[in-house]
Amino acid sequence: MATVRVQAGPFDVGAETAALTAGRTDIGGIGCFLGTVRAGSGERRVAAMHLEHYPGMTERAMQRIAAEAERRWELLGCTLIHRTGPLAPGEPIVLVLAAAAHRQPALAATEFLIDWLKTRAPFWKKEIFDDGTEAWVEAHDADDTAAARWRERD
Amino acid sequence: MATVRVQAGPFDVGAETAALTAGRTDIGGIGCFLGTVRAGSGERRVAAMHLEHYPGMTERAMQRIAAEAERRWELLGCTLIHRTGPLAPGEPIVLVLAAAAHRQPALAATEFLIDWLKTRAPFWKKEIFDDGTEAWVEAHDADDTAAARWRERD
Amino acid sequence: MSEVRAAGSGLHLLYFAWLRERLGTTEERVDLPASVRTVADLFAWQAGRGPTYRAAFAGPSRVRCAVNQDFAGGDAPVRPGDEIAFFPPVTGG
Amino acid sequence: MSEVRAAGSGLHLLYFAWLRERLGTTEERVDLPASVRTVADLFAWQAGRGPTYRAAFAGPSRVRCAVNQDFAGGDAPVRPGDEIAFFPPVTGG
Numbered sequence: 001m002a003t004v005r006v007q008a009g010p011f012d013v014g015a016e017t018a019a020l021t022a023g024r025t026d027i028g029g030i031g032c033f034l035g036t037v038r039a040g041s042g043e044r045r046v047a048a049m050h051l052e053h054y055p056g057m058t059e060r061a062m063q064r065i066a067a068e069a070e071r072r073w074e075l076l077g078c079t080l081i082h083r084t085g086p087l088a089p090g091e092p093i094v095l096v097l098a099a100a101a102h103r104q105p106a107l108a109a110t111e112f113l114i115d116w117l118k119t120r121a122p123f124w125k126k127e128i129f130d131d132g133t134e135a136w137v138e139a140h141d142a143d144d145t146a147a148a149r150w151r152e153r154d
Numbered sequence: 155m156a157t158v159r160v161q162a163g164p165f166d167v168g169a170e171t172a173a174l175t176a177g178r179t180d181i182g183g184i185g186c187f188l189g190t191v192r193a194g195s196g197e198r199r200v201a202a203m204h205l206e207h208y209p210g211m212t213e214r215a216m217q218r219i220a221a222e223a224e225r226r227w228e229l230l231g232c233t234l235i236h237r238t239g240p241l242a243p244g245e246p247i248v249l250v251l252a253a254a255a256h257r258q259p260a261l262a263a264t265e266f267l268i269d270w271l272k273t274r275a276p277f278w279k280k281e282i283f284d285d286g287t288e289a290w291v292e293a294h295d296a297d298d299t300a301a302a303r304w305r306e307r308d
Numbered sequence: 309m310s311e312v313r314a315a316g317s318g319l320h321l322l323y324f325a326w327l328r329e330r331l332g333t334t335e336e337r338v339d340l341p342a343s344v345r346t347v348a349d350l351f352a353w354q355a356g357r358g359p360t361y362r363a364a365f366a367g368p369s370r371v372r373c374a375v376n377q378d379f380a381g382g383d384a385p386v387r388p389g390d391e392i393a394f395f396p397p398v399t400g401g
Numbered sequence: 402m403s404e405v406r407a408a409g410s411g412l413h414l415l416y417f418a419w420l421r422e423r424l425g426t427t428e429e430r431v432d433l434p435a436s437v438r439t440v441a442d443l444f445a446w447q448a449g450r451g452p453t454y455r456a457a458f459a460g461p462s463r464v465r466c467a468v469n470q471d472f473a474g475g476d477a478p479v480r481p482g483d484e485i486a487f488f489p490p491v492t493g494g
Contacts, residue, residue: 031187
C-alpha cells in the first residue's frame with residue numbers, strides 16, 4: 001500500500017498528498033514531514049549537499065519502515081520519498097506522508113517514519129561548503145535516541 | 155510571522171508549503187497536518203459537512219494559537235488555514251504547517267497547533283447525512299485530553 | 309491584540325451552532341440587565357427568559373461563552389457595550 | 402521481501418560514503434576467506450589488509466555492515482555469494 005520512491009529530481013508535496021487521498025472518503029487526517037537542506041549557521045556556509053545511497057537496499061529499507069508503521073497504526077496510506085544526488089540549500093530532501101481516519105495515528109506514524117528513515121535507511125549526506133571544503137555529515141545521537149523511543153513502545 | 159486564514163474555498167498544500175519556505179535556507183523541517191472530511195462508517199453516510207464559525211473571534215483565536223506555538227518552539231514560520239461553509243466528503247478542512255531548523259520542534263508544534271485548533275478556535279461542524287437528517291458534531295473528550303497534554307508541559 | 313467592543317451601552321449577544329438553531333436567534337441587542345455583573349449572572353438571566361433558554365442556560369450548562377471574542381468563565385465581568393457570544397464546545401479542526 | 406544474493410561463490414563487497422572515499426573502492430569481488438564465517442570474522446579479515454583497512458575495521462569500529470541488503474551485526478553468518486556492504490552510520494532523512 002505504501003508509495004516508496006528514491007529519486008534525483010524534486011517532488012510535489014501537493015501532488016503527492018492529492019495522490020494519497022484521491023477518491024477516498026475514509027481519511028480524516030494526513031500527517032506530513034518535509035525535510036529541506038539547511039545552509040547552516042557556522043562560518044562556513046553549505047553551498048551544496050550531496051546525498052549518497054545504497055541502491056536496492058534503500059528501497060528495501062524504506063518498504064520495511066513503511067510496513068512497520070502500517071503494523072503499528074491503522075494507516076489508510078503512506079508515502080516515503082527520498083532524493084539523492086546533489087541538492088542546493090532550501091531544496092526538499094525527504095517527504096513523509098501518513099494518512100489515517102484520525103489525526104493521532106497520522107501524526108504519530110509521521111514522526112515514527114522520519115525517525116526510522118533517519119536511522120535505518122542507507123543514505124549519507126555530504127556537505128560541500130562555500131570555501132570549497134567538504135565533510136560527511138556525522139550521525140546524531142539525538143537521532144538514535146528519537147528512533148529508540150519507538151522500540152521501547154514496541 | 156504566522157499566516158492565518160479562514161476561507162470558504164480550497165487551499166493548495168504545495169503552494170502553502172512553497173510560500174512558507176520560499177527563499178529560506180535556514181529551515182530544516184516542515185511539519186504538516188491536513189484534515190479532511192470523512193464520510194463516516196455508520197449506517198448513515200455523511201453527504202456533506204457544514205462548518206460554522208465566529209467571524210472575528212476565529213481569526214483572533216487562530217493568531218493566539220500560532221503565537222503560543224511560536225512562544226513554545228523556535229519556529230521559522232507557521233501557517234494555519236481553516237475552511238468554512240459546506241464541504242463534501244474527502245475535501246480538505248484544515249491545514250497546519252510549522253517550519254523549524256530541525257524536525258522535532260516542527261513536528262511537536264504541528265501536533266500542538268492542531269490540538270489547540272480543535273479545542274480553542276470557534277468552529278462548529280454539522281454533518282448532513284444521505285438520509286436527509288443532520289446533526290451537530292459533539293465535542294470529543296479525546297480532543298480535550300490531547301489539548302490538555304500541552305498545558306501540563308507549560 | 310486590540311480589544312473588541314460593540315458600540316452602545318447595552319449588550320450584543322451572539323449565538324452559534326445548535327444553540328443558535330434552538331433559540332432561533334443569531335444575534336440580539338439587549339439592555340444590560342441590572343442583575344448582571346458577571347458571565348454567571350448573565351447565564352442566570354438568560355435562564356429566566358423561558359423554557360428554551362432555561363434548558364440551554366440553567367444548571368450545569370453545556371454552553372460556552374466568549375466576552376469580546378475571548379473565552380470567558382463564569383467569573384468574567386460583563387460591561388456595557390460588550391459583545392457576548394454563546395455556543396456549544398467547539399468542534400473544528 | 403525477496404532475498405538478495407550476488408551471483409558467484411565469492412563475496413561481493415560494497416563501500417559507501419567516507420569509507421568508500423578512504424578505501425578508494427566502490428565495490429570489489431573477493432574469494433570467501435577460509436577464516437570467515439561471520440561478519441565479525443570479515444571485519445577481522447578486512448583489518449588485516451593494510452593500514453587504511455585496519456583504521457576502518459579494527460577495534461571498536463564505527464563502520465556498519467549490511468549482508469544481502471539487511472543491517473547485520475557481528476554474529477550474522479557470511480556465506481558464498483553474499484552481497485556485503487560497509488558504511489558509516491546513516492545520515493539521511
